[in-house]
Amino acid sequence: MDLTLDHLTHRYGDMLVLDDVSLRIPAGEILCVIGPSGCGKSTLLRMLGGLEQPDQGQVLQGGEAPEGCLNPLTFVFQDFALLPWRTVAGNISLVLEDHGLARPQVEQIIDSVLARTKLSDFHDALPRQLSGGMKQRVAIARALAVNPAVMLLDEPLSALDAQTRELLMEDLVSLWARQPFTAVYVTHNLAEAVRLGHQIAVLSRRPGRIREVIRIDVPLSERTPGLPELDALQTRLWHLMRDEALAADQELVHG
Ligand SMILES: Nc1ncnc2c1ncn2[C@@H]1O[C@H](COP(=O)(O)OP(=O)(O)OP(=O)(O)O)[C@@H](O)[C@H]1O
Numbered sequence: 001m002d003l004t005l006d007h008l009t010h011r012y013g014d015m016l017v018l019d020d021v022s023l024r025i026p027a028g029e030i031l032c033v034i035g036p037s038g039c040g041k042s043t044l045l046r047m048l049g050g051l052e053q054p055d056q057g058q059v060l061q062g063g064e065a066p067e068g069c070l071n072p073l074t075f076v077f078q079d080f081a082l083l084p085w086r087t088v089a090g091n092i093s094l095v096l097e098d099h100g101l102a103r104p105q106v107e108q109i110i111d112s113v114l115a116r117t118k119l120s121d122f123h124d125a126l127p128r129q130l131s132g133g134m135k136q137r138v139a140i141a142r143a144l145a146v147n148p149a150v151m152l153l154d155e156p157l158s159a160l161d162a163q164t165r166e167l168l169m170e171d172l173v174s175l176w177a178r179q180p181f182t183a184v185y186v187t188h189n190l191a192e193a194v195r196l197g198h199q200i201a202v203l204s205r206r207p208g209r210i211r212e213v214i215r216i217d218v219p220l221s222e223r224t225p226g227l228p229e230l231d232a233l234q235t236r237l238w239h240l241m242r243d244e245a246l247a248a249d250q251e252l253v254h255g
Contacts, residue, residue, distance in 0.1 A: 001027055001063045001064065001065050001066075001072065001149035001150055001182060001214075002024070002025060002026050002027045002061075002063050002182065002207070003023075003024070003025040003048065003059065003060070003061060003062070003150060003182065003184070004025075004059070004062065005021055005022055005023040005024075005044075005048070005057070005059055006057050006058050006059070006060060007020050007021070007022050007056065008020070008021045008022070008044070008054045008056070008057035008058070008059070009021075009054060009056040009057075010047065010052065010054050010055050011055050013097040016207040017040040017206060018040040018043060018044060018207060018208045019041045019165070019207040019209045020057070020209060021057070021203075021208065021209065021210055021215065022057075022210065023201055025182060025184060025199070026083065026182075026184050026198075027062075027063055027163070028180035028181070028189050029182060029198040030153070030176065030181075030184075030185055030192040030196050030197055030198050030199075031183070031184050031197060031198065031199045031200075031201060032185045032186075032196060032197030032199070032201070032218075033045075033184060033185070033186045033187075033200075033201045033207075033243070034186075034190065034200060034201070034202055034203070034237065034241065035096045035164075035202060035203030035204065035208055035211075035238075036203075036204075036206075036241065036245050038206050039203045039204065039205055039206045039207075039208035039244075040203065041154075041186040041203065041207035041208070041215065042154055042186060042214060044184075044186075044203075045075075045152050045154050045186055047059060048150070048152055048184055049075055049152050050073065052182065056233075061149075065148075065149040065243070066147055067147075068135045068147045069146070069147045069148060069149055069237055070095075070099050070147060070158055071095070071146035071148055072079055072147055072148060072149040072150065073148060073149065073152060073156065074095075074143045074148040074151055075143070075151075075153075076136075076139050076140055076143050076152070076153045076156045077139070077153045077154050077155075077160050078154060078155040078156060078159050080127075080135040080139045080159075080160065081139065082135055082138060082139065083124075083127075083128065084127050084128060085111075086126075086127075087124050087125060087126055087135050087138070088114070088119060088122050088123055088124070088126075088127075088130075088138050088141075089110050089123045089124065091116075091136070091138055091142055092110050092113060092141055092145050093110060094142070095146050096109060096145060096146070101123055106179075110123070110145065113142075113144045113145045113184050114141055116141070116173060116175060116178070117143060117171065117175070118137070118171070119134065119137055119138060119173050122134065129222075131164070132160050132161075132164060133160055133167060133168055134166070136156060136157065136160065136168060137168070140156070140172075140175070149182060149200070150181075150182045150183065150184070151182070151183040151184075152183070152184050153184070153185045153186065155187055156168075156185070156248075157169070157187070158188065158189065165189075165243040166225075169192060169195050169196060172196060172223065173195070173220045174190075176216055176220060177221055190237045191240060193237065194216065194223070194230045194233050194234050194237070195220075195223050195225075195241070196220070197216060198215065198216065198220075199213055199216070200213070200214045200216070201213050202214070202237065202241070204244055205244045205245070205247060205248040205251075206247065206248075211244070212240060214233065214236075218230065
């Protein structure tokens with residue numbers, strides 16, 4: 001399924017948060033969204049997921065959801081959002097309830113997503129027995145369990161240490177290579193954006209407007225750390241972000 005954001009504008013009360021944002025996310029591609037704090041990235045994601053309605057503009061869904069899709073749009077959050085009293089399998093089965101699936105089918109889906117996220121040995125573990133990286137893998141497994149058309153990821157790796165982030169980025173790339181999914185991935189981390197994005201949308205300071213959309217043609221599987229093309233792109237993104245952050249600071253000082 002592809003997504004089109006068509007001239008989205010959003011306000012909270014009198015505060016304009018997003019202004020005339022248009023983007024297209026083709027099926028099977030990852031769009032990373034970066035921008036200064038408070039520029040409306042999470043708001044944009046919530047509008048894509050239907051949790052918030054735009055004041056103007058619209059979100060258009062195109063094409064078909066994949067076969068066996070139980071939920072077309074699914075979120076992955078920074079804080080994992082796992083129920084502490086449920087096992088790994090129990091947390092995943094939660095999203096499979098109310099779909100009229102027979103128990104063997106539920107078990108089969110759980111086994112499949114645990115295998116894909118390398119968690120098969122942790123079927124019965126409780127969240128407190130897992131590291132941060134493993135908890136986020138459970139959250140990703142839970143998102144995959146509904147076979148979504150689009151994954152909406154809100155800073156999914158930002159609570160994790162650098163090594164774990166690196167490993168999970170590799171995991172996301174292998175998951176994508178195995179079965180390309182459509183995703184919108186909000187991050188503050190420019191290295192994540194250049195590693196995972198087919199496109200990167202750079203938002204301005206609030207109100208968030210599209211400053212630039214950059215397409216990266218290097219296949220995800222070839223994006224090794226230190227690749228000169230990616231390093232150069234990361235530097236370019238940093239300059240764009242730095243300009244926005246400096247301008248936001250100036251506005252604070254000069255009111
Ligand atoms: N429900 C809400 N009601 C009122 N204001 C809100 C609400 N949600 C967010 N805001 C405000 O809207 C602005 C944009 O918030 P949002 O969380 O979308 O930004 P963000 O770019 O994701 O920020 P960050 O990078 O810090 O996570 C912020 O000023 C925030 O305080």
